[in-house]
Amino acid sequence: MPKTQPPRPRKVENPRKPFERHVPGIRYGMLDDVVGYAIRRAQIAIYEEFDRELLPLKITPPRFSSLLLIENNPGLTQTQLAELIGVVRSGMVALIDFFEAEGWVRRDGKAGDRRAYHLRLTSKGAAHLAVAKSRVAALEDRWSSRLTPAEKRKLLALLDKVGPPGA
Amino acid sequence: MPKTQPPRPRKVENPRKPFERHVPGIRYGMLDDVVGYAIRRAQIAIYEEFDRELLPLKITPPRFSSLLLIENNPGLTQTQLAELIGVVRSGMVALIDFFEAEGWVRRDGKAGDRRAYHLRLTSKGAAHLAVAKSRVAALEDRWSSRLTPAEKRKLLALLDKVGPPGA
């Protein structure tokens, strides 16, 4: 009996090239002097690698910072955490739901106020976060490989001063 | 005849507080040493103001950089522009459609290749971009108000070196 032709493997379109910050021959105009664009460029480059290393752990940037803030400030409420990372309360619900489903975070009742929860890491969550932290630390080392420790400190300090004076 | 009670103005919930980068009393753990998070913090603070100043002009960050790249490199194709700003081709279509609908950008036929377009600013687009540029420049001045010119140059140079060595 005639063998059916297996479907020819479709050529993968859009083999996403890694983002290139300064393409030779392109004139960027004032973009090269705009802090906001320099930040955007650096962020694209950084997030690409963050996703590649941490998505297998189901960790995204907002998840990472949320878990870290819960670890360092046990008992935070959802509203407090939402303000800390700059999202609205309703957006925090799905995030904590996910953490709970993974068994990483507990919603503990708050004594004296039955509306609110205290957020705490479970031991499983703490162990998972430890793995994530070491990967992030490794990424940081790689990212900073072209910076001296003094330059990195300088960069952090300068970033902290950028933006509207009040922030 | 009895006047109908006008609906009592509902209290606005979620009066969005401006993002605060370092909340007193909160422990940020290793987040304070992570370049990626420092960048994220600065970006949130910066984009809030960008939106407030530029959205009335219908300008968003990707629109701004796209228009600027078209101005400085007239004749770019959509695929080239998409790669420059780090989005896929299909995402560029809606962006250019919008520019065309506003009358800011023309799709010129490419001689010798009827598949592609050369993108160019219209005079209306150039004029609009000029206004946007001056507002962005003003924002830059405000954002950099706490940085000396030398510090700003240093920041741009350091941001350029952050990330995977190849980028």
Place this chain on the structure above:
DNA sequence: TATTGTTATACTCTATAACTATA
């Protein structure tokens, strides 16, 4: 066979508004 622009589609984020149960 490859490429340009396009469409269709879906998924993630995140926002607003309204609801509930508490306070």
Place this chain on the structure above:
DNA sequence: TATAGTTATAGAGTATAACAATA
């Protein structure tokens, strides 16, 4: 009357996959 968490919903933004016209 206000607040914590929640739900419903909608709008950006951006991704993948497939397609037509063209190379």
